[in-house]
Amino acid sequence: MPPKGDPETEALRKELESIYQKLKEAQEKQADVTLESACGDVADAPRVKLSTKKMMKGHLNKVNSVHYSGDGRHCVTGSLDGKLIIWDTYTGNKMQVIPLRSAWVMTVAFSESGNLVACGGMDNMCTVYDLNNRDASGVAKMVRELAGYDGFLSSCRFLDDTTLITGSGDMKICQWDLETGRKTTDFNAHLGDVVSISLSPDKNTYVTGSVDKSCRLWDIREQKPKQTFFGHEADVNSVCFHPSGYAFATGSEDKSARMFDIRSDQQLALYKPPTPNSGFTSCGLSMSGRILLCGSDDNNIHMWDTLKNQHNGTLNGHENRVTSISVAPNGLAVASCSWDQHVRVWG
Template sequence: MSTISPLSNSIDTDSTEETKSSPVPSHTSDEGYAEAIAATKREIESLKVKLRNTKEELADAFLDEVSDQMGIQPLPQTGYKVRKTLKGHSSKIYAMYWSPSQPYIVSAGQDGKLIIWNGISGNKMLAIPLRSPWVMTCAFSQSGKMIASGGLDNRVSVWDVQSKDSSSLLSSKITAEMMGHSGYISCVRFVSDEQIISSSGDTSAILWDLSRSKPILRFEEHDGDVMSVAVDLPQSIVVTGACDSFTKVWDIRTGHCVRTFAGHEADVNCVRFFPDANVIATGSDDSTCRLFDLRYDGEISIFSHASIAGGVTSLDFSSSGRILFAAYDDFNVSAWDTLRAERISVISGHQNRVSSLGVSSDGYALCTASWDGNLKLWTQKP
């Protein structure tokens, strides 16, 4: 317990009088501080302008121009062939996701089911009925032991998926349900087997503790629905794309936005890391895909074609990163040479919007999901 020192009683009268007679400080010093702060702010803004101008001066070429100067040959026109069509959903498929550790695919349909498929045989391994049929997203954990989903019920649901061997899944058990968003869940991605992140129509993203089903951090700076999220744990960063046309980079340790990328003219529907995680790919309703380099802190490439009128719905890279696959509203998928920004293939076969796509962890197969109710597995033609 704090006490008052007895020395306070021994202060002599002279010192007391001196204290009483000390002049009251004027406001001059406060005004000086305010002016110093204002001057510092002006200097900071001036430095920001100089930095921006210097960066623009140095940004004298896009990736395709540099590739041309270096004599990098474009990829040849390439064809892709359907190897299997996975039929099992009775309504639109909104999302699919490959397991990072096994040849399994999880798909989410508006028939109110999550289905896990064997990506090699094409067999259905497990169907999980959902509480709400309005599911919009799904994901596998890095270990392949858990799956998650979310949708218009504003809820993130997580299941443990038990497997006996590589050919059969025995059961699933719901282990966590997280409610904290006030809008629909647009995307879920596992950070680890202990944490998951979700983006939402409430303009935020949330990092969750799965053991407690409680939020750890909120990411809140967008001015529109957050449509997609991606995580790179080694760099401790999260990337979000939103309907405000911006892509934001966040520190996953603090929840602070550390970078904002502009350039798109409409909603940013999807974000994806390049295999080395130093570059971000984005897809938008403006019919373009763009690459943003985290080291350069700016846009380095744009992918567009006069024949493409629909918005971009989903993105993924080949295992080397040389090819960028982009799904569109026009029922097609385009394959782009990332170095030359040239389209090398148009992948057609679905009868409705291609809502989601992904490349298998071994890089061998591309899976596409569509509102026509089917998933298709593609490989490059010999």
């Protein structure tokens, strides 16, 4: 690795930035209409009224990640207390508590089938547990430890019970065959840490967000990006595919959320909260795609009417930074977790 401030590296960085700028300008020239102007005659969405239906207490430290199972009932959370907890969100009960070898968990994922959960973080490893098989102590059995990262594990998502995609701090995306425990794909995806992954509804493509301020669209079968999206001015902390499969939303450290359209290769809308004084850590879309929800480090979850670009309300309750949100696949609830050690289910 060349030393910092190396003239050749700096020259290449400047060249890259100028190419980025030219691409951005070329994209902007093609933008002939905004989403809110195109939807001017659409009626305003009714104000969303969500309240905390379940307050789930059990973690003893900051909760960093939450993800719903495909059944829309169970979710998994990972915390710096070194535990994964499987929750029944209907009752608020803990179904399983899984102790981890490393407490520095940054991401969790539930397989759609509800059979497997995965987690990882500063241990530079992705660990997979089978919830249907338990060891002698009654804890879900660890079935895979996927090592081989040169940076922390920032995101993981199951394609199915046999395939997992991961993004990491070494700027790479990896695809794993869980039956063999082998890496089937491994490539440099961004110019900075890969922070977030979201699968398309048909699971043929996925989108990634990175600290290099860009998002990229990938085909499961290819190792080169189909499209790169610019616009954010700081880390893209979260990406979320639109239910239509033709767009995706983002939440960023630059205190904004955005909607990008894949077919027109454009940013469609820029969403800002009434008092833009904090960054967004996570984002999710309602089943219709009409409502965008973003967890923020101002302890709140902000909501917008995506078509009219109107702030639709705020979910208050957490007492510290909201680190992650997950919308139930059936659209009936939203789970959120926070540094206040609590998990909330809104409905």
